[in-house]
Amino acid sequence: MSQSGDYDAVRKDIVAQLKKPDYDDGSAGPVFVRLAWHSAGTYDVASDTGGSNGAGMRYEAEGGDPANAGLQVARAFLEPVKERHPWITYSDLWTLAGVVAVKEMGGPDVKWLPGRTDFVDDSKLPPRGRLPDAAQGxxxxxxxxxxxxxxxxxxxxxxxxxxxxxxxxxxxxxxxxxxxxxxxxxxxxxxxxxxxxxxxxxxxxxxxxxxxxxxxxxxxxxxxxxxxxxxxxxxxxxxxxxxxxxxxxxxxxxxxxxxADVFGKLLELGIKRDDKGSVINTDNVRGGYVS
Ligand code: HIF
Known part of the structure; x- marks a missing residue:
């Protein structure tokens, strides 16, 4: 088990999970990128609902959305990383996995900051239908x-x-x-x-x-x-x-x-930070539970 806050150790273990000779094209990288984006892409600016906070895909309402079909595979690939670093939140782990995967596959460094919470805030739950429909224009x-x-x-x-x-x-x-x-x-x-x-x-x-x-x-x-x-x-x-x-x-x-700029922005949707980048935590203010 790593020390709380040792994100470099988490990054290393995500890299170790990428290589999958028997899966798809030999890498879990692409499905990690899709997991990161779908966790954040439910955000709605107007109502300030959805986004990666809460790691809602752990639950049927969001995880069972047909738009998220297949992402249980990505989450299962990351479970050993969570076991080795139990202090990291799922919402941080899933977004970081996307960033690490982009880099490992030869892409740019995407800026990533920790601090997402797995606290489920019922007032922030996104309805289904927030993710895009590929059949449209x-x-x-x-x-x-x-x-x-x-x-x-x-x-x-x-x-x-x-x-x-x-x-x-x-x-x-x-x-x-x-x-x-x-x-x-x-x-x-x-x-x-x-x-x-x-x-x-x-x-x-x-x-x-x-x-x-x-x-x-x-x-x-x-x-x-x-x-x-x-x-x-x-x-x-x-x-x-x-x-x-x-x-x-x-x-x-x-x-x-x-x-790099826009993927970093995507992963920050709905995360409120102070000038130093620390998350402004509202867990204790609203009702809800920590799983
Ligand atoms: Fe995807 N996307 N995406 N997507 N996506 C699929 C797969 C991936 C859309 C639809 C699909 C983005 C935008 C959109 C990735 C990353 C991103 C699939 C196939 C569909 C249908 C899923 C499957 O069958 O496994 C639509 C309609 C989008 C709006 C434009 C993002 C920009 C491109 C935001 C993005 O980052 C990745 C990576 C995959 C591949 C996943 C895999 O398992 O290989």
């Missing part, structure tokens, strides 16, 4: 991400995280990776989005996505097709989004810088 993306306080540039910068991981038929119903190397963080997602010919495809489960298969690959070496979600494609058809897709496709450093 640009208006929906704005509706969801403006609600969290993001602008168009930030929506596109965040979207670059779909460079990582894949859709799973038994989770969201979508199928396949966005890029050829889905465990390496880069701006490849933007380059492929712009440059490949994406074909509307209906999967056997009726789900509609966009696929690309290399037409020149020899039949016996056919690789799994790459995919884009309808929401990914909407970044091309909206001129304000497209502007940033082009910038990030051209300039990896700019993308890394903007991604």
């Amino acid at each position: 640009a208006d929906h993306l704005r509706h969801i991400f403006y609600r969290m306080g993001f602008n168009d540039q930030e929506i596109v910068a965040l979207s670059g995280a779909h460079n990582l991981g894949r859709g799973h038929k038994d989770r969201s119903g979508f199928d396949g990776p966005w890029v050829n190397n889905p465990t390496r963080f880069s701006n490849q997602y933007f380059r492929l989005l712009l440059n490949l010919e994406w074909k509307p495809t209906t999967l056997s489960n009726g789900v509609k996505q966009f696929n690309y298969s290399d037409p020149d690959a020899p039949a016996d070496e056919k690789e799994e097709p790459l995919m884009m979600l309808p929401t990914d494609m909407s970044l091309l058809s909206d001129s304000s989004f497209l502007l940033w897709v082009k910038k990030y496709a051209d300039d990896k450093d700019l993308f890394f810088q903007h991604f």
Whole structure:
């Protein structure tokens, strides 16, 4: 067991959990990034509800939301880390795991501060339906991400995280990776989005996505097709989004810088800090319980 507050020891143990030869593309990194984002992405600025505080995915109301299908796998991968460092909150652990995963997969340093609480504040519980629906388009993306306080540039910068991981038929119903190397963080997602010919495809489960298969690959070496979600494609058809897709496709450093800023901002949604970065704790003020 580490000393309370030794986040470097936690980071090391998260790294040790990343390598998973038998899982997906050999890494738990992408699903850690999705866990971190879904834990924070329920935030609503107007009502100051949702967000990573409370680690609500431990409970059915949030954990059982179909939008969170598959994230129980990520939480289980992190359980040994929690056992070794019982002093860390789940809300800190899940957000830190996303930051550590981005870095380990070759991405930028995302600023991360501790202090989230696992205290469940009933007055802050998010209703279901706060996370995005991949079958929709640009208006929906704005509706969801403006609600969290993001602008168009930030929506596109965040979207670059779909460079990582894949859709799973038994989770969201979508199928396949966005890029050829889905465990390496880069701006490849933007380059492929712009440059490949994406074909509307209906999967056997009726789900509609966009696929690309290399037409020149020899039949016996056919690789799994790459995919884009309808929401990914909407970044091309909206001129304000497209502007940033082009910038990030051209300039990896700019993308890394903007991604680090916006992912850091995402993980801070709903966390109140004083000038020194310490969390202003309201646990003792409101009703609720600590599990
Ligand atoms: Fe995802 N996302 N996301 N996403 N996402 C999936 C997988 C990942 C959306 C839908 C999906 C973001 C935004 C949006 C990651 C990270 C981020 C899947 C597939 C869907 C359907 C899930 C599965 O079947 O396993 C939509 C509609 C979003 C609004 C644009 C963020 C910006 C891109 C905020 C973000 O960081 C990651 C990583 C994965 C891969 C998970 C995996 O298990 O491999």
